[in-house]
Amino acid sequence: MAQRESARALFDSLLIANRGEIACRILRTARAMGIRTVAVYSEADAEAQHVKLADSAFCIGPAAAAESYLRVDRILEAARQSGAQAIHPGYGFLAENADFAEACAAAGVVFVGPPPSAIRAMGSKSEAKALMERAAVPLVPGYHGAEQDEAFLAEQARKIGFPVLIKASAGGGGKGMRVVEKPGDFKAALAGARREAMASFGDDRVLIEKYLTKPRHIEIQIFRDSHGNGVHLNERDCSVQRRHQKVLEEAPAPGMTPERRAEMGQTAVAAAEAIDYLGAGTVEFIVEDEQFYFMEMNTRLQVEHPVTEAITGLDLVAWQLRVAAGEALPITQEQVALRGHAIEARLYAEDAERDFLPATGDLRRLRFPEAVEGLRIDSGVLEGDRVSPFYDPMIAKVIAWGETRDEALRRLRQGLDSIRVAGCRTNLAFLGRALRHEAFASGGVDTGFIAREAGKLLKPGLSEPGQVLTAAALHQLLLRRRETARQAASSSDPNSPWFTCDGWRLNAQTAQPMRFSWGEDICDVTLGFGPGSGGVGEGMRVTLAGKTLPVSFQQRPDGDLAIALGDRRYVAGVLDEGDDRLVFLRGEIFRLGFLDPQAHAGEGADAGGSLTAPMPGKVTAVLVKQGERVTQGQALIVLEAMKMEHTLLAPADSQVVALHFAVGDLVEDGVELLTLEPVEA
Incomplete structure (x- = not known):
């Protein structure tokens, strides 16, 4: 061209x-x-x-x-x-x-994008590894051949030595991937990997590799044009992953030396030259004990490309278009910049505390920080949009740049702390905890970071419960003020004392009691009002857990509350999600239920005799039959959501009384999948 x-x-x-x-x-x-x-x-x-x-x-x-x-x-x-x-x-x-x-x-x-021949060369992980092996690129020990017989693959896994990693040959993004710790788990893991690979890529072939226990995931961004020019645009560290999918990415990689960067970059460009590559691509490596191994090449732009743009000052999409138009690369390798540090966080609709199950729902509230130095938000949704079960549940990518890693990290933390989202569960608080974890702050994480530190990362830290409850109570007060103002405006007597929100009661104290559920606990909060406080100014007091403190607050233009509680001052955001109240405080999100005394708060029946869907999805496997006896922990049914499989297990020793869905059926969140009858072990 x-x-x-x-x-x-x-x-x-x-x-x-x-x-x-x-x-x-x-x-x-x-x-x-x-x-x-x-x-x-x-x-x-x-x-x-x-x-x-x-x-x-x-x-x-x-x-x-x-x-x-x-x-x-x-x-x-x-x-x-x-x-x-x-x-x-x-x-x-x-x-x-x-x-x-x-x-x-x-x-x-x-x-x-690249020519079809290059896509095919790297589209099969097995063939790509064979090609890299011929080019003397280091590979993780494993089996990458064409033979796919189950018994043969099991024998290869035994020779490699457990733990092993089963990977979809045509895959990426963590789909069709299983870690197998012992021989007895291999058969089920292989079946699951094959199902997921077929659903995602239309190809159920797999490869098997030695599972490295503490590797880092480092990738090199490369570009080539039709004039024979090729460059690498430095590296990205993508080690923070859940379910083999990236969560946090940064560039450059912490601890990367110029010598190692040049060596890995030259290897990546050579791999692209070997297949006559064209356009943007990413060569991914696993790094352990100072040795790097080729993992795969993604023949496309990557989700995490903004961190590379941030440290190089380049627009990779514009480069793609110009290369596709036949233009030469505008700079040489010597001209590639590396300035500062950038970190990206992927904001997903998912429930981190339930093994990162995908979530769906309407984004009733979605607010991002605006015009913050060094902060970039890439999103395809706005407030009011719906996160559906059909596609990847990403809400946004939040990218922060700074002159130093510490500055980028601080900006990203502040940016995430300012995001407000309600309508579906997200990993927002989880991201904040990960960024504040001492291991990530020091730059010393590997791909096992999330699983190893789950206890700290998946549960909120709580040092000031009183601040959370006070914020929820003040938010509820504002809701009451808006409602009474609406009622007063439509009343024949808008000045009636019944339309005040200062806690006035006939022959009673000037206070408003409120009740919230918080996990398994019921929490009572009472707002008291002094003369002339009007429910917002000086003279207010809050009583909770037997302790009374003075409180005052102002609602900021962004909707958050600036609160003074005793001698403590803080900012909190509160959003409604049905009867729940989401309190955003210092990077954490606390979910409280408002117990309205005027509403009927009926309790749901115990569903102990059934197994319900934890999210909307498609049934991909039913592993039991009606009348079959099952033991606690036995796999019963497999659901697929967002192209990821989720295996549901028997909660106790039981008998399957009825199956309500078959393979291929679509199910909604909370629907009963099968009925179980308890039996003695």
Whole structure:
């Protein structure tokens, strides 16, 4: 392809074959370059932000990705109808699909990515490792061959030595991956990995590797053009992971020496040259005991690319478009900058305390910090949008840059502390705890960090329960003030004392008692009012746990409460989520239930005789039959949500009385999956 002066000269129109924050990011960059943008969307995404940002948009099918975002024919038809000259696949979906790249070429549309041959070379982990082995790149000991017989694979695992790691050959993102600690667990782990791999990639082949116990995950961002030029853009440390999926990423890697950076970078560029790569790619390594091993190459842009942009000052999406247009890379390796430090946190809709189960719901409140120095927010959703069970549950990426790692870390902590989200559970508080953990602060974490420190990371730290309860009570007072003001405005006597919120009662003390549930505890809080306090000013007092303290507060423009409680001053945010009150305080989120004395707070029946779905999803395996006796901890049923499998276990020795769903059925959160009848062990 001939070199052009600008991407605009070739691409009058660009179609983005993706969704979410990456689609929004590509749209903004393309429009800044003067390129007309085209979005595609599923029926579930009709009101999505990427649809609203694009110049035009085309619906390509129902919510399920297999019927929309993975439909090559419909995407190419949208390109034909819109006149798009190029297609950017983002990451995920069709980004690493060689057949899609070939179909684009056949349709006369430029695929913004590597050639199909490069995608195929690295698309199979087994074949990629064989290629790297021939190129003398260090590999983790393991089996990467074509033989997939279960007994054969079990024997290979025995030869390698437990623990081993089963990985989907065609996979990525932690899908189709299982750690096996002992031989007796191998069969079930293999079956689960294969199911997940087939659901995610349409390919159930696996490879087996020695499981390194304390490795770091370090990857190198590379770029190559059609003129034979190649560079690496430094490294990223992505060691903080849950379920083999990245949670925190940073660049540069803590403790990385210039010599090791150059060695790993040269190895990554050589790997790209070996397959005649084009565009953006990431070569991933496992590092342990100062030795690095090739893991895989992702032939696409990565979720964590903003940290590389932050330390290099480059726009990687713009680079992708220009390289696809036939331009040469604008700088050489010697000109690649490395300035400061950047850290990214992935904000997900998930329940960290329930093994990071994906969550769904309407984002009734979503507020990000605005115009904060060194802070960048990449998001594909706004307040009022819905997190559905069909796609990745990422809400946003929060990226902080600083001259030093400490400065970047401080900015990221402050940025996360300022986020307010309600409507579905998130990992926001978990991220704050991880960033404040002494191991992460020192830069000494490995891929086992979250599992090893779960006790500290998954439970909130609580030093001032009184501050949490006071914030909840003051928020409730404000709600009452708004409601009484509304009632007074529509009343024939708006000045009636019944419409005051200063705690006035006929022949009673001027106080307002409130009751909250907090976990297993019931907490009583009483707000008392002095003369002229009006429920907000001086003279207020709060009584809880038998102790009374003076309290005053102001509501800030952002909605948070600036509170003075005794001699302590602090800021807290409180959001409603049904009858629950979410209190945001110093990076933690506390969930309290407001017990309204005027409401009927009926208790639900004990569901001990049933097994319910912990999240919405699809049944991928039913491992028992009606009438079968099962033992505590036995696997009963497997659900898939967001392409990740979740195995549900028997809570006690039981007999299966009834099965309510079959493989392939879609289920809602909380629905009864099967009925159990307790039996003696």
